[in-house]
Amino acid sequence: MNVIDIILIVLLTFGLIRGFIKGFIIEVASLIAIIAGIYGAIYFSHLMVGWLAGNLDWQTDNIRLLAYALTFLLIVIGILILGKLLTKFANVLALGIVNRILGGIFGVVKVALVCSTLIWFTNNWLEDDNFFTEEKQQQSVLYIPIKQIAPIVLPGIIEEVNQTTDKLFSAK
Numbered sequence: 001m002n003v004i005d006i007i008l009i010v011l012l013t014f015g016l017i018r019g020f021i022k023g024f025i026i027e028v029a030s031l032i033a034i035i036a037g038i039y040g041a042i043y044f045s046h047l048m049v050g051w052l053a054g055n056l057d058w059q060t061d062n063i064r065l066l067a068y069a070l071t072f073l074l075i076v077i078g079i080l081i082l083g084k085l086l087t088k089f090a091n092v093l094a095l096g097i098v099n100r101i102l103g104g105i106f107g108v109v110k111v112a113l114v115c116s117t118l119i120w121f122t123n124n125w126l127e128d129d130n131f132f133t134e135e136k137q138q139q140s141v142l143y144i145p146i147k148q149i150a151p152i153v154l155p156g157i158i159e160e161v162n163q164t165t166d167k168l169f170s171a172k
Helices: 003-022 025-053 060-092 096-125 136-137 143-147 149-153 155-170
Strands: none
Touching: 003 025, 003 096, 003 136, 003 143, 025 060, 025 096, 060 096, 096 143, 096 149, 136 143, 143 149, 149 155
């Protein structure tokens, strides 16, 4: 074990505790809320633009930005409220402890995915190709298994980022 492992253990423990406290339903709802909020804001904020343009005397760019932000917030708040209601329902059905245990597990998985994505980004975009030396990576117990999560879970996104990065750097 080395510094990399200690950092990863602290982060994974944080995910476990946070997930246990919030519960599975809220953890999943928060993830879905952010993804749905971004998607909804991209594809449905134009509906809000029409309404805002009729009620505000602002520049078009400002109205679009406000419409995007409001659409995102409305979707996120709506999903989080639904998550809280489902959590209360789960507690009434005496599923509270199951919700918390699954929340802890999901919290660890979510933090591992975020760590893996950060490792992938730093390894691909730092000039020396690696944030941590090869020796430290090999000595670490958790680095390589966590590093491998993002390419497995997000292969399409990673390929898209690689293509975009190649285009940006080849244009220079």
